[in-house]
Amino acid sequence: EAQVTQNPRYLITVTGKKLTVTCSQNMNHEYMSWYRQDPGLGLRQIYYSMNVEVTDKGDVPEGYKVSRKEKRNFPLILESPSPNQTSLYFCASPLGGPSLNQPQHFGDGTRLSIL
Amino acid sequence: GESVGLHLPTLSVQEGDNSIINCAYSNSASDYFIWYKQESGKGPQFIIDIRSNMDKRQGQRVTVLLNKTVKHLSLQIAATQPGDSAVYFCAEGNRLAFGKGNQVVVIP
Numbered sequence: 303e304a305q306v307t308q309n310p311r312y313l314i315t316v317t318g319k320k321l322t323v324t325c326s327q328n329m330n331h332e333y334m335s336w337y338r339q340d341p342g343l344g345l346r347q348i349y350y351s352m353n354v355e356v357t358d359k360g361d362v363p364e365g366y367k368v369s370r371k372e373k374r375n376f377p378l379i380l381e382s383p384s385p386n387q388t389s390l391y392f393c394a395s396p397l398g399g400p401s402l403n404q405p406q407h408f409g410d411g412t413r414l415s416i417l
Numbered sequence: 418g419e420s421v422g423l424h425l426p427t428l429s430v431q432e433g434d435n436s437i438i439n440c441a442y443s444n445s446a447s448d449y450f451i452w453y454k455q456e457s458g459k460g461p462q463f464i465i466d467i468r469s470n471m472d473k474r475q476g477q478r479v480t481v482l483l484n485k486t487v488k489h490l491s492l493q494i495a496a497t498q499p500g501d502s503a504v505y506f507c508a509e510g511n512r513l514a515f516g517k518g519n520q521v522v523v524i525p
Contacts, residue, residue, distance in 0.1 A: 344517035405451050408460030
């Protein structure tokens with residue numbers, strides 16, 4: 303069964319304390335991406351990765367970092383979190399083959415609260 | 418936590434009735450579109466997709482219509498059920514851009 307797994311599901315932390323949200327997929331796909339979802343703004347892409355060691359900025363990359371050292375994992379890093387990064391985060395990978403022109407399979411989400 | 422459904426257009430529909438959700442897109446070069454359903458506390462789930470060489474595609478209880486002339490697509494849900502209550506949004510597949518979504522509330 304195709305899975306995109308994120309951890310943690312919920313996190314409350316304080317401003318400035320570095321955190322990492324992990325994402326792994328079992329589909330052996332090259333493409334992975336991170337989104338944040340905010341009320342009234344919909345899903346916005348933070349970063350994406352076309353392959354191992356290849357990452358690119360999405361629409362809202364400020365304050366985030368990613369890494370792609372292996373195909374299955376794509377962690378999202380907040381080096382110095384701020385309250386405006388309080389949001390619901392989703393990791394995604396294509397549902398079928400490697401092509402971008404297909405539906406995305408999303409993880410269950412990570413709700414981050416930065417105090 | 419705050420629901421992603423807040424601040425969204427809301428469609429209230431009686432159980433058993435048909436629902437129609439609309440989406441407008443801006444890029445006339447877009448040639449692939451996807452509808453997703455997002456239930457409370459879950460990630461978006463793929464429902465149905467359509468490519469620009471088609472104007473209609475049907476799935477199980479769902480139909481997507483594409484009007485390229487006016488850059489509009491719609492999702493029709495037949496015989497709406499309580500389990501259909503969710504946020505629905507469209508995406509332009511090539512750009513992975515997402516609409517803000519529509520909240521559907523099914524009244525039993």
